Amino acid sequence: xxxxxxxxxxxxxxxxxxxxxxxxxxxxxxxxxxxxxxxxxxxxxxxxxxxxxxxxxxxxxxxxxxxxxxxxxxxxxxxxxxxxxxxxxxxxxxxxxxxxxxxxxxxxxxxxxxxxxxxxxxxxxxxxxxxxxxxxxxxxxxxxxxxxxxxxxxxxxxxxxxxxxxxxxxxxxxxxxxxxxxxxxxxxxxxxxxxx
Amino acid sequence: xxxxxxxxxxxxxxxxxxxxxxxxxxxxxxxxxxxxxxxxxxxxxxxxxxxxxxxxxxxxxxxxxxxxxxxxxxxxxxxxxxxxxxxxxxxxxxxxxxxxxxxxxxxxxxxxxxxxxxxxxxxxxxxxxxxxxxxxxxxxxxxxxxxxxxxxxxxxxxxxxxxxxxxxxxxxxxxxxxxxxxxxxxxxxxxxxxxx
DNA sequence: GGCTGATGGTTAGCCTCCTAACGTTATCGA
DNA sequence: TCGATAACGTTAGGAGGCTAACCATCAGCC
Numbered sequence: 438x439x440x441x442x443x444x445x446x447x448x449x450x451x452x453x454x455x456x457x458x459x460x461x462x463x464x465x466x467x468x469x470x471x472x473x474x475x476x477x478x479x480x481x482x483x484x485x486x487x488x489x490x491x492x493x494x495x496x497x498x499x500x501x502x503x504x505x506x507x508x509x510x511x512x513x514x515x516x517x518x519x520x521x522x523x524x525x526x527x528x529x530x531x532x533x534x535x536x537x538x539x540x541x542x543x544x545x546x547x548x549x550x551x552x553x554x555x556x557x558x559x560x561x562x563x564x565x566x567x568x569x570x571x572x573x574x575x576x577x578x579x580x581x582x583x584x585x586x587x588x589x590x591x592x593x594x595x596x597x598x599x600x601x602x603x604x605x606x607x608x609x610x611x612x613x614x615x616x617x618x619x620x621x622x623x624x625x626x627x628x629x630x631x632x633x
Numbered sequence: 634x635x636x637x638x639x640x641x642x643x644x645x646x647x648x649x650x651x652x653x654x655x656x657x658x659x660x661x662x663x664x665x666x667x668x669x670x671x672x673x674x675x676x677x678x679x680x681x682x683x684x685x686x687x688x689x690x691x692x693x694x695x696x697x698x699x700x701x702x703x704x705x706x707x708x709x710x711x712x713x714x715x716x717x718x719x720x721x722x723x724x725x726x727x728x729x730x731x732x733x734x735x736x737x738x739x740x741x742x743x744x745x746x747x748x749x750x751x752x753x754x755x756x757x758x759x760x761x762x763x764x765x766x767x768x769x770x771x772x773x774x775x776x777x778x779x780x781x782x783x784x785x786x787x788x789x790x791x792x793x794x795x796x797x798x799x800x801x802x803x804x805x806x807x808x809x810x811x812x813x814x815x816x817x818x819x820x821x822x823x824x825x826x827x828x829x
Numbered sequence: 830g831g832c833t834g835a836t837g838g839t840t841a842g843c844c845t846c847c848t849a850a851c852g853t854t855a856t857c858g859a
Numbered sequence: 860t861c862g863a864t865a866a867c868g869t870t871a872g873g874a875g876g877c878t879a880a881c882c883a884t885c886a887g888c889c
Contacts, residue, residue: 457771459775463786464774466790467778467790470793470797471670472674473797474667474793475667475672475674476720477796478667492875494876515838516837516838516839517838528838529876532874536875551884551885552883552885553836554836555838575653578661579660580800581660582659583799589792589795592788593793594666596789597670598666599780600670600778601670603780604673604674604677690846712869713868723868723869724868726868747854747867749854749855750867750868
């Protein structure tokens with residue numbers, strides 16, 4: 438991910454708005470800060486993972502498998518399910534599983550009932566890796582927001598959720614000047630990932 | 634960028650905290666929302682760029698060059714300066730400039746005074762591309778935060794800035810248990826990119 | 830039973846990002 | 860004056876994203 442490291446000052450945005458009448462300075466400021474904070478959070482919490490020789494994408498896959506295992510039911514997920522939960526394409530998930538299997542952290546086990554599927558399961562090595570890296574990961578997450586009070590955290594979460602939600606329902610703006618969007622097809626209702 | 638598309642509910646975080654004592658549920662919730670919002674903003678504002686056949690990275694380079702041009706002084710920047718302002722490595726910037734030059738949007742012109750440098754300048758084609766894409770880009774930025782009031786925007790910016798700032802000065806935590814960090818070497822004072 | 834369509838996983842090719850190393854050029858001190 | 864140091868830009872190799880296309884398999888429906 439790449440971005441502007443040095444955010445322009447508000448006066449510069451005002452000045453830019455003179456050249457670009459579409460520029461809303463306060464909107465731009467929010468946008469830049471959201472991007473900057475997301476990048477900062479991603480990098481910061483990624484450090485303990487890299488220190489243990491694992492990337493954020495691989496870590497996400499392992500955590501999803503671990504969560505599934507603790508759900509008591511069959512401790513496996515198909516690549517398609519993993520891709521959906523992680524928010525990447527199936528092709529990307531194939532690559533992630535490839536390297537994870539190469540390194541011995543997961544195992545593909547063909548499903549005898551439906552031979553199209555190849556569910557993935559966590560190996561003991563994968564679980565051990567998680568046990569080693571998860572504490573540092575969560576600690577870093579805590580120090581990331583250590584300077585925010587509980588009420589500030591609630592406010593921040595509320596505002597970010599509002600931003601994301603408002604943008605989701607607005608998304609069919611690709612077909613602009615067209616009014617009457619057919620239906621907000623956003624796949625909501627998928628927040629029940631870890632409850633059976 | 635890859636992430637969890639379906640954020641776990643707060644009860645799930647509380648339940649996860651039982652298995653991982655290091656997990657601070659409110660910190661984790663902030664972290665996930667910051668990441669999710671950053672991803673949403675990035676994708677959303679990236680759409681108009683992709684529609685014009687340009688990626689976010691290339692767009693950033695062109696905008697930096699345009700801003701420099703409007704600063705009246707010499708309208709060129711070296712790859713190292715561009716990399717620094719954009720927050721990527723010099724190697725990455727080389728690749729970006731390669732494709733931009735291949736497509737005719739920028740031009741490398743060796744510096745006669747210091748033959749190590751190869752300043753980059755915006756071509757008329759590059760400027761025309763920006764003229765075509767910038768309005769849609771800023772409009773999308775505005776609709777991204779359209780649901781937030783002015784005071785909500787200010788609050789959000791304040792909280793995100795506090796998070797980033799607090800994390801920057803905390804960053805030498807790699808050498809933890811070591812106390813008395815020598816000096817917060819964060820390259821602050823670099824926010825004056827567009828004022829001579 | 831045998832098409833047809835939908836679904837699951839993989840492959841191929843491209844782009845962007847990184848680190849590490851290299852060659853070239855300036856600069857500066859002995 | 861000349862070698863050491865530092866800075867600039869590039870290259871090589873790897874990882875992680877994406878889209879588009881491809882087979883294999885299942886489910887339905889004549």
